[in-house]
Amino acid sequence: GAVVSQHPSRVICKSGTSVKIECRSLDFQATTMFWYRQFPKQSLMLMATSNEGSKATYEQGVEKDKFLINHASLTLSTLTVTSAHPEDSSFYICSARPGQGAGEQFFGPGTRLTVL
Amino acid sequence: QKEVEQNSGPLSVPEGAIASLNCTYSDRGSQSFFWYRQYSGKSPELIMSIYSNGDKEDGRFTAQLNKASQYVSLLIRDSQPSDSATYLCAVTGAGRRALTFGSGTRLQVQP
Numbered sequence: 001g002a003v004v005s006q007h008p009s010r011v012i013c014k015s016g017t018s019v020k021i022e023c024r025s026l027d028f029q030a031t032t033m034f035w036y037r038q039f040p041k042q043s044l045m046l047m048a049t050s051n052e053g054s055k056a057t058y059e060q061g062v063e064k065d066k067f068l069i070n071h072a073s074l075t076l077s078t079l080t081v082t083s084a085h086p087e088d089s090s091f092y093i094c095s096a097r098p099g100q101g102a103g104e105q106f107f108g109p110g111t112r113l114t115v116l
Numbered sequence: 117q118k119e120v121e122q123n124s125g126p127l128s129v130p131e132g133a134i135a136s137l138n139c140t141y142s143d144r145g146s147q148s149f150f151w152y153r154q155y156s157g158k159s160p161e162l163i164m165s166i167y168s169n170g171d172k173e174d175g176r177f178t179a180q181l182n183k184a185s186q187y188v189s190l191l192i193r194d195s196q197p198s199d200s201a202t203y204l205c206a207v208t209g210a211g212r213r214a215l216t217f218g219s220g221t222r223l224q225v226q227p
Binding site: 032034042043044046049091093095097103104105106107108109110112 | 148150152157158159160161162165204213214215216217218219220
């Protein structure tokens with residue numbers, strides 16, 4: 001399958017700081033990438049759809065000013081958690097799909113964020 | 117009603133047995149169906165995709181889709197302890213490119 005990377009894999013920060021997470025498609029171009037969040041013992045919840053060259057589409061209840069998404073190229077999307085608080089501690093996972101349509105999506109390895 | 121429903125389990129099977137995982141979905145316009153495996157602390161890994169009614173086999177895995185019943189299943193033959201994980205059913209619908217996930221079924225394969 002296609003390869004998606006994420007960086008960093010783990011981050012611990014103080015409350016109030018901002019954290020940037022990168023998601024890269026390594027062997028394909030992705031006009032669309034997706035950002036999910038997963039709390040312990042829960043399923044993945046879609047946060048936003050990242051569109052190359054345009055604004056991201058956020059799911060209901062997700063604050064666009066807090067979770068900034070930039071998709072500047074066909075292989076890179078970034079998620080910035082601004083002014084992080086302990087309740088933002090979670091497992092953040094991105095995914096990307098080669099091509100258009102409703103085909104297979106491949107996930108990055110995830111970023112575990114802990115806000116102290 | 118949840119959009120994608122799965123029994124949370126745990127489903128416990130002995131090594132070598134067939135594990136049967138089930139999923140139902142509510143959107144009749146759903147077009148693409150996926151099974152992901154997720155080990156604890158890791159991100160999901162794609163196991164199978166299925167787009168049309170019937171069975172699709174890949175090694176020890178068989179996905180089954182019945183759109184009339186809005187039902188998709190995953191069979192794992194000759195289950196191994198390494199298959200112990202949470203299996204996530206995911207669906208995309210008409211006009212929606214993002215995946216909608218079920219809550220997952222935890223599978224335990226007993227040696």
